[in-house]
Amino acid sequence: MKQRLAARLAERRAQHLYRRRREVQSAQQPALNVDGKPLLGFCSNDYLGLANHPRLIEAFTQAASRYGVGSGASHLVCGHSHEHHALEQALADYTGRERALLFSTGYMANLGTIAALVESGDTVLQDKLNHASLLDGGLASGAKFSRYLHNDVAQLGKKLAAASGEKLVVTDGVFSMDGDLAPLDQIAAVCAQHNAWLMVDDAHGFGVLGETGAGSAEYFGLNSEQLPVYMATLGKAIGSFGAFVAGSEALIENLIQFARPYIYTTALPPAVAAASCAALALARNEPERRQHLNQLIVRFRTGAASLDLDLMDSFTAIQPIRIGDADTALRWSQALEQQGIWVGAIRPPTVPAGSSRLRITLTAAHTAQQVDQLLDALAHVQRALT
Numbered sequence: 001m002k003q004r005l006a007a008r009l010a011e012r013r014a015q016h017l018y019r020r021r022r023e024v025q026s027a028q029q030p031a032l033n034v035d036g037k038p039l040l041g042f043c044s045n046d047y048l049g050l051a052n053h054p055r056l057i058e059a060f061t062q063a064a065s066r067y068g069v070g071s072g073a074s075h076l077v078c079g080h081s082h083e084h085h086a087l088e089q090a091l092a093d094y095t096g097r098e099r100a101l102l103f104s105t106g107y108m109a110n111l112g113t114i115a116a117l118v119e120s121g122d123t124v125l126q127d128k129l130n131h132a133s134l135l136d137g138g139l140a141s142g143a144k145f146s147r148y149l150h151n152d153v154a155q156l157g158k159k160l161a162a163a164s165g166e167k168l169v170v171t172d173g174v175f176s177m178d179g180d181l182a183p184l185d186q187i188a189a190v191c192a193q194h195n196a197w198l199m200v201d202d203a204h205g206f207g208v209l210g211e212t213g214a215g216s217a218e219y220f221g222l223n224s225e226q227l228p229v230y231m232a233t234l235g236k237a238i239g240s241f242g243a244f245v246a247g248s249e250a251l252i253e254n255l256i257q258f259a260r261p262y263i264y265t266t267a268l269p270p271a272v273a274a275a276s277c278a279a280l281a282l283a284r285n286e287p288e289r290r291q292h293l294n295q296l297i298v299r300f301r302t303g304a305a306s307l308d309l310d311l312m313d314s315f316t317a318i319q320p321i322r323i324g325d326a327d328t329a330l331r332w333s334q335a336l337e338q339q340g341i342w343v344g345a346i347r348p349p350t351v352p353a354g355s356s357r358l359r360i361t362l363t364a365a366h367t368a369q370q371v372d373q374l375l376d377a378l379a380h381v382q383r384a385l386t
């Protein structure tokens, strides 16, 4: 075992795929302190800039004073507090679904939900670029599992026509490494045609897409019949932590009874739920954050296009620049850091080989001037490296 571990690490290094963590010594905001030096960050998923908002901090500290820190147990034992309950009701209301159920993380929500819905003999169909937690959920579910080409609705239709048992189609709403949207209106239509259920992971859409920020479902105007399983996380645009699934009474009660990652884990700290609740109100009632973010996205894309950088087909806060091989992507990221900018190089296995990229994310906490600073740094690095 010792030799295997050492050999694996050596191989990762040789492939330029070694991952290392950085130590952040400040709150989540654009101006960060990282490993003892100031960096302007463009890699956070805090899309609305709420992670460090005074109202979240206040809600968190007030709830911690009342409930303490730990929830003490799982939801079904004695860990389900009033704060969790209130958040579930607020989420159901925001998403226009009958009920919502909190999970401790998005990863667990995806694993638990897929496995609770399908059995052996059923079929799970997923987009090829779905998040790892969805793919893992499909593989672990015991159902037949197959992937369709990215956003290829025609291929999905063919696979559905040939599928057996209960059919569950699963897709990201916004793809986390590309920033593009799934064509949910078309996917929902093909699901209806083949009597399949649709599950959407809207980790990167919830809070930012749609008129009121209620996510991809709102953006495409899909109700609970068309999109029966709506999942999203609270650690990105909502600036907090955790995740939820929203849908019908029968769906939620099934998850409470059968979703093992729901049943067998400690409930989130109540203070985290209270902070999420405060964040939902801000996300819903202050559309100016989304407007500002959208202006920054246009500003960035215009500037990057004039530099001839290889942008992807995205109008969301996720604005990757395609580089190609892992080594070059890493060199861009390191050169940007020398310019005071923190952008992660995303490499295999997170993305397919040959499609390594800089994953730039914008947030409502950035200023137009900071976006210009990023563009200046990109121009500088481009001159130096190409």
Ligand code: PMP
Binding pocket: 104, 105, 106, 107, 108, 110, 131, 133, 172, 176, 201, 203, 204, 233, 234, 235, 242, 243
């Ligand atoms: N789904 C998607 C699309 C994600 O990007 C993420 C987080 N990277 C998750 C699920 C997992 O959510 P969490 O971080 O809450 O486990």
